[in-house]
Amino acid sequence: MAAITDHDTTNGLDEAFEEAANHPGLTLIPGIELSADVPGNEVHMLGYHIDRQDEDLQEALKEFQAGRVDRGRDMVEKLGELGLPVSWERVQELAQGTVGRPHIAQAMVERGYIEHVAQAFDKYLGRNGLAYSERVKLTPEGAVRLITQAGGVAVLAHPIYTTDYIDMLPGLKAAGLVGMEVHYSTLSRDAIADLARVAKEHDLLPCGGSDYHAMDKPDEALPGQAGPPLEVAERLADLASRR
Known part of the structure; x- marks a missing residue:
């Protein structure tokens, strides 16, 4: 199961x-x-x-997913301002669908900015992190x-x-x-x-x-x-x- x-x-x-x-x-x-x-x-x-x-669930999910894209782009932009640029296109490739913070973290690992995904959340992507962004x-x-x-x-x-x-x-x-x-x-x-x-x-x-x-x-x-x-x-x- x-x-x-x-x-x-x-x-x-x-x-x-x-x-x-x-x-x-x-x-x-x-x-x-x-x-x-x-x-x-x-x-x-x-x-x-x-x-x-x-139908009601799917309508709500469309709104949430649009918010995830906006939020993801904002976080990627903030990382760039911090001197940690990652490619938005690469984040989308990693997501293969709905974009989330773990995919941004994976892109950061690939670029060598951090060793593990958890480190991205601790300093950058978690609530109160340097690149954190609110969502819907x-x-x-x-x-x-x-x-x-x-x-x-x-x-x-x-x-x-x-x-x-x-x-x-x-x-x-x-x-x-x-x-x-x-x-x-x-x-x-x-x-x-x-x-x-x-x-x-x-x-x-x-x-x-x-x-x-x-x-x-x-x-x-x-x-x-x-x-x-x-x-x-x-x-x-x-x-x-x-x-």
Whole structure:
């Protein structure tokens, strides 16, 4: 069982399902990861079992993708002003679709400005970074509603990296949140246990995944190396089937 949850796009799902048809034992879940904002921080919302042809979802994604292009160009321009020029055309080639900050970081690695993608986020592309640029705004609650309206189930992604995420949970649950990521490749057993406790206290499914981005990072988990018990995935599917 695997889920495809690209950032702010469903463009890869058709190809993924075509390939999955060659593997009868594989269950593929159509999904998405929406980027949302709160003051001073960024929140990612996973949507599983979405209707990828939902018109409202696709209209929103067109707006987000246009914003990603504008944001990407702005970051590339800022890097040039910092004496770290990268080619916008090369960034687009690396993206092979929707442009994101990781593709700019990859271009920086190629130019020898940094050794690893993570370094680009630490100094240049992360929030408050020297080349950071804001993007089209979406609230976390809005992301949950967009996923739910598209027939999916919403799960808060890697909450441990979101400041004060516990305070957000009541509002997110009211909007339709059903789970939060607990099982995550970079977390210790104690961190996973703490997240599991929070999920239980708020009656949320303890979800998880590899968060694989194919970025060639030394510590990047491969698909299948991190995730929740199968029964959690089955419960997500059951909830989605009732929509």
